[in-house]
Every structure is written in C-alpha cells, then in structure tokens.
Amino acid sequence: MGGQDIKTALGRNIKLLRKHRQFSQALLAEKADISISYLSRIERGLKFPKPEIITQIAAGLDVEVYELFKMDHIPREKLNNNKKLINILSKEMTRKVIQLMESVFLKYSK
Numbered sequence: 001m002g003g004q005d006i007k008t009a010l011g012r013n014i015k016l017l018r019k020h021r022q023f024s025q026a027l028l029a030e031k032a033d034i035s036i037s038y039l040s041r042i043e044r045g046l047k048f049p050k051p052e053i054i055t056q057i058a059a060g061l062d063v064e065v066y067e068l069f070k071m072d073h074i075p076r077e078k079l080n081n082n083k084k085l086i087n088i089l090s091k092e093m094t095r096k097v098i099q100l101m102e103s104v105f106l107k108y109s110k
Helices: 003-020 025-032 036-043 051-061 065-069 076-081 083-108
Strands: none
Touching: 003 025, 003 036, 003 051, 003 065, 025 036, 025 051, 036 051, 051 065, 051 083, 065 083
C-alpha cells in the first residue's frame, strides 16, 4: 500500500464529510485555518497534511481525527468491488492513525 493510496483515501473522506455537512471548500478552509487551494490539494490526494493540519480539519468538520481515516464513508457498492484493497488500506490507515495520534500526543504532552 503506497502513500498515494493513503493520501487519496484521506482526501476522499475529507471531501465526503465536507459535502455531507454541506460545507464549501471555502468554509472548511476557513474553519481549519488553511487556504482553499491547500484543502483542494488534500482532497485530490496531492498533499498529505501534517498532524496539526489533520487535527484542524477534523475540528473544522466537528469530527474526531480517526473519522477522517474510516472506511465507512465509502459507498457500499465501491466497497464490494474492492474488498481486498479496502482490507489492506484499512490496516495501513490504522497504522498511520496510531502513528499520527502518538506524534500528536508526544507534541502536546510536553
């Protein structure tokens, strides 16, 4: 599982959550204190944000950080077509979320 797959999945989840809340990119970018162009690149899987930016995006969407990495935001029909990929991606994303949470914890526990 490559880094690009994780960036793509994270971006897709952010976009789906944003649209579910009926937020424009401009509104979410403002809430997360990032530029619209940076949010756009994240949503398109071109950029993987630093942990603090992920935290800001989650706060802007009013979700916990792990929600940005969950696989249940993907429509059921797409899951059925890609079960093997989803299983691999879920394991890799879980590992990345743990790493992210550890780095956030270490940063803010000092």
